[in-house]
Amino acid sequence: MQSRRVTIRDVAHAAGVSRQTVTRAINDMADISRETRERVMKTVEELGYRPNRFAIELSRQRTLSVGLIIGTFRNPYYAQLADAFVNELQRRDWQLVVGTSERGEAEVIGAMAAQVDAIVGYIDQAEDEIAATFRGMPIIRLEHRATTAGIHSVELDWERGIADMVSALRAKGSRRFAMIDAAAPEPHGLAPRRRFFEDAVGEPCTVVTETQSIAGGADGIRNLLERDPRIDTVLAFNDLMAMGAVQGAHTLGIAVPDTIRIVGIDGLSLGEAVSPRLTSLSLESAAVAGEAAEILAQLFAGGPVPDGSLTRAVTPVVVWRESA
Template identity: 45%
Template sequence: MAKRVTIHDVAALAGVSRQTVSRALNDMDDISSETKKRVLEASAKLGYRPSRFARNLVARQKTRALGFVVASFRNPYYTEIAGDLLGCAASRGWQVVMASSESEGESAALRMLASQVDVFVGHFMSPETQLEKARGGIPMVVLEPPARMERTHSVELDLRSGIEEAIQALRAKGARSLGMIDSGYSLRSSPIYVPSQRRRDFEELIGPGRPKAVVVGEESISGGSRAFIELIRAHPHLDAVLVFNDLMAIGAVQGAHTLGVRVPDQVRILGIDGLSLGEAVHPTLSTISLDRQAIAARALDVVDALAAADFADVAPIRHVVRLRLLWRESA
């Protein structure tokens, strides 16, 4: 029995996305005549006939849509950046369809959104082979790390320079013994802990020959609290602690209160994110602040560029966003 020709086969032959094939076959006017001709020729060559359901679905789709995938909306960083992304997307005429990978994983989230969106945007942590299979040929904009897959673009964070600046500033404030709390996120999907890039940068930047005082905690307020208590009990000489993110750093402040450690007099605590929630703790949280509005704007710059190219294969687009130190009271 011959294999049924799918819209993905047509997209592969024409060198465009599945969404572009749908637009061409439904005679929509937001793609070039050259691209439309290429799609129609590929469709005719393969003998592809779209289903009535697919035609009706595309006919109802009046605007372009991007799929935003996050690890968990329980983490306020993702809710805050989602708000910035929604505002930026709306100003540029894009709808945003969001999904969390918390319950069933990133692959399931991608497959769920694949029939509804033109491009994916998000913080993706699964192996590239899994992402490649799940996204169905739809282009992807990765936030934070560099992109390595085909049809994948990136908005990267210059975290290393932010961490380097933070270490220098903490030492200028009198800190002599620095430690870190890293995220154990990788332990959710694998029993083997994989150090984050933030930890690797920290350990390299504090200098060779210095003791590495690092513990791993759960990405939550309570996880940050437990990790801080573990860290200080193991290394009571520490006078500054960098924490993987603000949520865990807020927990670290709570852990200091539990131990009776004065912040910042005895130990300075510095998070990474720049959450507004950091203003709600005492002392207020100092942090390496991510420019979420710039991240959202650069991501939409990539999405607009892909749309202008009819979502065809284009050279990888890469933007880098710098961070800034936000000094409050904890450091």
């Protein structure tokens, strides 16, 4: 695994030519012999050098392209996140290419890497594999802290966001907490939801696991109350499950929020469509997109990169509506 990105200076030194000659060879310019061009390009391949296309295009004032990798558009959160990136990149006059990893991460990565100047998103590959795959292309992982030079990240501060939420719920009168967790949580670092919730509650709380769906949320609220009818506050793994929990409570004849408070995680605008309107811990899609764009802007402006990686954090915040 490379400890740093290969530079044009490295290529020039290894090929025994000047940096200007490397530039001419890479851009297929005149004033360079065929033999020298071939030697330089062979060195480029051997070292895994990737020209900073983003910086080149920036200097030419041409439109830049950023790839976004998400799980699936069937999850409303990913659709909302993609919309946030569209808005952020339009503001900067950058283009966005979106791909989902439903048919395999390697396939979408391979197709996207040839089209864009940088990639942002949910990437499960190990970082040494990422470095080998993208060969110097700027990469920003979402919800994963990057530890490899040349790979960057935007994290969610789950611990603080959930602790603030639990504190506010206690102030509203919540005393007996429970959670509807996901039976098969997606990867991408989402597991801390339950861990930090239990830490913030500070005492044993009832947890059931269900499918990530409206039906799963409805099953979850029923199973929780069968285990402990005294529960007065429920956190669901995501907003879809929380909306199902609200529906399930209605079916059971339980008033929300008078008898039981229900909170989701995502901050979907879709939460406005249920009755009562859904309170949710928002993952702040616009802020995530903005922080990712700021990292890219710093990278391509030649700004400092501590330890080879840049990391920014976004704290989830509660969108208070009627369900809690």
